[in-house]
Amino acid sequence: MADLKASRVLILATDGFEHDELFAPRQALLEAGAEVTLASIKTDPIQGVKNDSDPTETITPDLTLDQVDPDDYHALLLPGGVGNPDKMRLEEKAIDIVEAFMDDDKIVAAICHAPWLLVEADVVDGRRVTSWPSVRTDLENAGGDVVDEEVVVDGNLITSRNPGDIPAFNKALIEALEKVGEDA
Known part of the structure; x- marks a missing residue:
């Protein structure tokens, strides 16, 4: 079992x-x-969905986007x-956060439709990536080398396609964080 007790991960949703x-x-x-x-736009509970339509449980954010200091974290997780x-x-602060993590070569893990944020932050040019099928043209247009694999690790960037890929996505994220711990 991994021991990530020194790791701090930020989720934007x-x-x-x-x-x-x-x-x-x-x-x-x-x-x-x-x-x-x-972290989210507000600290009111945010609504999850299954298959993009059926409401599931909510979760209450810890911070707003404006309260985030990327220097406080080792990795950024972007759910789809x-x-x-x-x-x-469309949130300028969210894009600034993605850019800061990528500029600092910190782990950024995006699954499903979340690579849209990577496109918006202009950080996929020349990177090997995957995503939900409808996002792939956007990634290609942004200069990404798009493949259809359950998880793609390109340096600090981890991408996956869909909920079925979560086990591989989680494994890649945890392994990347373990490596950061070893290098610290």
Whole structure:
């Protein structure tokens, strides 16, 4: 079992996040000992969905986007769902956070539709990535080398396609955090 007690992970999400893409990685990180913080547009509870339409449980963010200092974290987790990243990519502060993590070569893990934030932050040019099929043209247009694999690790960037890929996505994220711990 991984021991990530020194790792701090930031999750960015808002209403419309795909339930399993937030809760399953969050739980895996917590079980491995990581400190996990959820930031959103507001601190009101945000609504999860299953299959982008059926409401699931809510979760209350710890911080607003304006309260986030990227220097406080080792990794950024971006869950998908259609509505969540579509709203988040319009938030200038969310894009600034993604850019800061990428500029500092920190781990950024995005699943399903979440790579839309990577496109908006202009950080996929020349990177090998994957995503939900409807996002792939956007990634290609942004200069990404798009493949259809359950998880793609390109340096500090980890991407996956859908909820079925969560086990591989979680494994890649935890392994990347373990490596950061070894290098510290």
